[in-house]
Amino acid sequence: MRKKIFTTAVVGAAALMAGTLVTLPTASADTLPDEKQCKKAAKTADNVIKGWCVAITRRKGNCLACHGVTTKARWPETLAPGGNMGPPLVAMKQRFPDKVKLRAQIHDATVANPQSVMPPFGKNQLLSGKEIDLIVEWLQTI
């Protein structure tokens, strides 16, 4: 348990440090959009922002119900921080270099952990395949 907490802290710190050097590769991503702004920009946003939007929208991924997220771009003031029922989503590209594994976790978390409380978003068609792809694209930037 101790080791796990330590590892998480190191990975988190590395992500924060990287965050000061690397900016999100999107046009206007200094501050991420909140759910309302996501709705407005649904068609015009790039894929990374679209993925973020699917993740934070309560009637879509609702990932923040369980996950805290460490983003390089600024968190919108009007958006509550994520929960802590699941592990924080941080440094995902380093931790999931294989996109296929990351996608599989979102498609059906019960494959890796049959007792998972994370909804099987793809398997149960809570999200479309395209929506999961967009989330993966976004997660690969954090």
Ligand code: HEC
């Ligand atoms: C009801 C709570 C819940 C929701 C909602 C949820 N998750 Fe999870 N998630 C978990 C839990 C708990 C885990 C820990 C592993 C497990 O039990 O499957 C997890 C694990 C993960 C992991 C693996 C993280 C790691 O460090 O290994 C990823 C990636 C992930 N979730 C992404 C998402 C995304 C993206 C969404 C939204 C589309 C989401 N989760 C929604 C509870 C949730």
